[in-house]
Amino acid sequence: MRVQQGCWLILTWLLLMAGPLFAGEPLQVHVQAMEGPFKSGFVNALQAGSSDMRIAPSAERADLIIALGDDAFADSVRHDKPVLGVFVSRSLEQKLRRKGCHCAAIWAGVALNDQLAMLQLMMPVAVNVGVIIGNNSAWSEGGVKDYRGRLGLKLFKVDSHEELGRVLREELDALDALVLPVDETLFGPDSAKLVLLTSYRLRRPVFGPEQSYVHAGSAASLFASGGDLVSETLIQISSFIERRRFRRSGFVHTPSVIVNEHVANSFDMRFHDSEALRSALEVLP
């Protein structure tokens, strides 16, 4: 609910700040991404969402480069122009920033607190929650340790699938649930069955890290949908037009939610469908 309110406040602020932009030249934006339906959809949504910008056909003629994904993001920084990375890994963004790029990013995944808030809604009695992170995870070890919520988090840092399996077998017994971050290396399609089957054989639900994982069997997850990313991108563009600099990098503020109804039923969770969970999240403080 807090996320939802934040989104509305940002949108209101963007509308108020949009006035001065109308007076000048529209911002030339180039979207750097692998050609495909996602890119064209994203571009169309951007154009529809903002009249202060124009889509530039190339990076050289653009005032701003929006890079979709890690590869495009890493490639775009060589143009020496402001680059906004969308759905990029947090580690890559920090690495490029350390190299001095004029860039910001909307990280892939959602914030740990948001995911844990959703978990608390689904499993109000859960106490011990395990968090497994790897080197490329969206969540950092420090971020986990900085959690100050009701739940007792237990962090497991793993480097490989083999270690992941061992950790799961050894540690899940002591946990009430497991929360996973977005990590293409560690929690890709190859490891989903290992993680999920191991967890469910031990009767421990898994939350996160994103939509496809829920389809694969995760109980529920907040995730950054295409719309969420466009909205977050428009906020960054608006900020850039107004102040000629980006807002701080971060996760999307208003993520979407999805529930695996079968798993939610089988674990007898509080909410069994996505709509009910979304409604409950909206009213969170």
Add this chain to the structure above:
Amino acid sequence: MKRGAGIRKQLQILGVVPALFMLGLLLVALTWQRFEDADRDLQALGSFMASQLASSSEYGVLAGNYSDLRRQAQLAMQQADLQYVVFRDNDGKVLLYEGRQDRVPGTSIIEFHSGIYRQPLLDSDTMRVTAGQNDSPVRIGEVVLGMSSARLLARQKEILLASLIPALSAMILGLWIAHYLARQIASPLNYLSGLLRTLRGGDYHVRGTSKLQGELGELQSDINQLAGSLEEARVDQQSAIEELQAAHKQAQTASQAKSDFLAMMSHELRTPMNGVLGMLQLLEQTRQSEEQHEYTQVALESTGHLLDVINDILDFSRIEAGRMDLDPVFFELDPLLNNCLSTFRYLAEKKGLYLRLEKDALISDKLVRTDPTRLRQVLNNLISNAIKFTNEGGITVSATAHLVREDWLDVKLSVKDTGIGIPEDKQSRLFQAFSQVDSSTSRRFGGTGLGLAIARRLSEMLGGALTLSSSQGGGSTFTVSLRLFFRHEVGDEREIVLIGHDDAPRTLNGLVLLVEDNEVNLMVARRILEQMGVTVVTAMNGKEALAKVEQRDFDCILMDVQMPVMDGMEATRLLRQWEREQGRVPMPVIALTANAMEEERERCLSAGMNAHLAKPFRRQQLSRVLTPYLTPERAQSGR
């Protein structure tokens, strides 16, 4: 004879039916077994697939991963017989249904269910359950496979085809073998059967020459021996038959010779007898002294006895030869009895005996049907014997009758005498031919001994019996028992014979042509006829008679049969032909022949003669036979 299936067919049936039955049983058993195997295979396949799918779909059901479940289902659906896959959770809720649209019509679906279990966690390194040894699998759902029976049906068809083709081949082979074996067995039997049929047909020369082995060979050998024996027997039989035929022919020849001899003897005896008897009858009419008259009467009586003997011999011969024919007609029994008694009354009275007739009233006014001539002959014989063997007392002829039915009458004619009687031990010989009670009787009373034999034979021919009741010194009673058909009214007068007394010679008128080659007989007949008042014209043979007939009419012709130039038969035939050609009224022709055989009488009648009189004849007999033609009224109306 009712003929069933041939041995060949029976052998074929014997060979084929059990084999086919066994084959059928085997086929059914094997096919059924293979059907069971196919069904078991399908069950095993379905169960295996279901269990495999259940184990592989644990993750999909646990995680609600429909993509994974669909992938699993689609993998399973690569099995062509699988029609659908259903995943259900533990509450029965359908998680996923994956099915085909193109279901084979006419096939049923066999479902296979397998539970989906959440397995305990295994340590991939040690392959041990890590969560605890007692963490048994928990059912979390089930997978249902819908397997089409098309595969099973196709398999069953294949099995059936695979079974039927060898079975059909075996059946054809079996039929061929049975046919071959049956032919091998039946052909020799048919051959031997044909051989026997040929033998049965009488061809005993035929022999079996087929190269047969074993029992059939022995059978053929036996048949050949049988044929040989039959051939020998036939030769013997043929020889015996030929001998018999020769004997029979010889007997027939002898019999014919005997008959011819008897006829010849009869003719040859009667011809002179006719002269003797005729002359004695003429002599009797002449003026004689008492002594001469007595001699004449004795001679006449002796001649009569001789004639009786000759007649008896001829009758017996005819009976023995089976040539004695009966001529049954309706007649009144009453006059016949009276006539018989009248015939012998003179003789009885002469011996001082009484001769009485006692009649049942039932006999009167009835026409009985039998041969009166033969019945009279029997009675005459019995009465004659009775008179002959009775010296005192007399003879009583009694006739009794009673109705058997409304048209049949049992008649008993008894001749009872008070004579010497017949000893009981000699009665059985009495009816044998040429037999008398003893030789002294023959010497004492005379006779040939044929009378009673003839009487008994004639009685039997008339459908009755002749019995004797007698005791020595107590007289004898001979009884003729007859069952006679009778009627009251006189229906057809043509059949009725009027039996009357022999009339005394009547005076006759007319012109008679006497045809006779024997001069003595010619003279006898001429004199008798002239004494009767008849005008006589004579001829010596048939040709001469015909010539005289053409010159003038005669009231009657007395025609001898055996004559030179032209015999009486030929002359009569020519006369009748001439009369037809000329349109003239036929002249009566009476045969006057020494042949007394019945056949002769028939020959005469068939030649066109009107009557027949056997020689030697008595005056009364001649008068009686001529009366119809020479009485004044007839003579006048006839011409």
